[in-house]
Amino acid sequence: MSDVLMSVDELRARLHDPQLRVADVRFDLADTGSGAAAYAEAHVPGAIYAHLDRDLSDHARRGLGRHPLPQADTFARWLATVGYAPEQHWVVYDADSGAFAARLWWMLRMIGHRDVRVLDGGFAAWRAAGAPLTAQAPARAATSVDARFSDSAMVDFAAVESLRGDAAWRLVDARATPRFRGDVEPLDPVAGHIPGAINRPFAENLGADGRFKSPEVLRAEWLRLLGAVDPERVVHMCGSGVTACHNLLAMEHAGLCGSHLFPPSWSGWISDRSRAVASGDA
Secondary structure, three states, rough: OOOOOOOOOHHOOOOOOOOOOOOOOOOOOOOOOHHHHHHHHOOOOOEEEOOOOOOOOOOOOOOOOOOOOOOHHHHHHHHHOOOOOOOOEEEEEOOOOOOOOHHEEEHHHHOOOEEEEEEEHHHHHHHOOOOEEEOOOOOOOOOOOOOOOHHEEEOOOOHHHHHHHHHHEEEEEOOOOHHHHHHOOOOOOOOOOOOOEEOOOHHHHHHHOEEOHHHHHHHHHHHHOOOOOOOHHHHEEEEOOOOOOHHHHHHHHHHOOOOEEEOHHHHHHHHOOOOOOOOOOO
């Protein structure tokens, strides 16, 4: 299996591993309490719950989009409450696509934790396979965690402003095409995209069965999209820095490593209305 993905069968076989840590990241942008409610009803045995708004974002940080990336020490404090340790094997999942789980996958990778995977097909695949479920939340002893994000894996507003006109770089927006074009905008006050960006909806990383396409297929698709641009010169974005991580994961799954994230993404970009906005195709 990929070193960024784990199959249902593989996770089921490892449930009794004392170093395994499973995180449930189910979330719904339209009903922000539904993921926690679903977790309370049934989840993978041993899984803790990670709430996108409370645990993986810091809304006190203004101007950084709808899901502002927390400071590393804030993330470290949450990890400490769930008993994080560097030697653990982490598996993260959401309802199905991996769009929310990829955010936690990326955050763990950014503090240097390499042993973290996304459950391919998510909770939907787990339930469909008849794998075990529980409503019991695990008791985890708190630990002490010191974490720092890899700044080199992220770009800021100034970098995006500079790179959006540079043909040697690619800015890739993971939102659905109608939102990228500005035809519709259900979440943010301004429609459109950052000038110079191209569109790769994160859902295109998945096959008809809801699981990630093979590394070979993804590699071919991403290379067609990027042309001669190296993966190290790719910057991912979306609406708020969440589904962009899905594209990062897909590229890693395809062996195309080293691209960057613009965490504020579109919602952060338009927090300053003087910034340029584009609509239509790339």
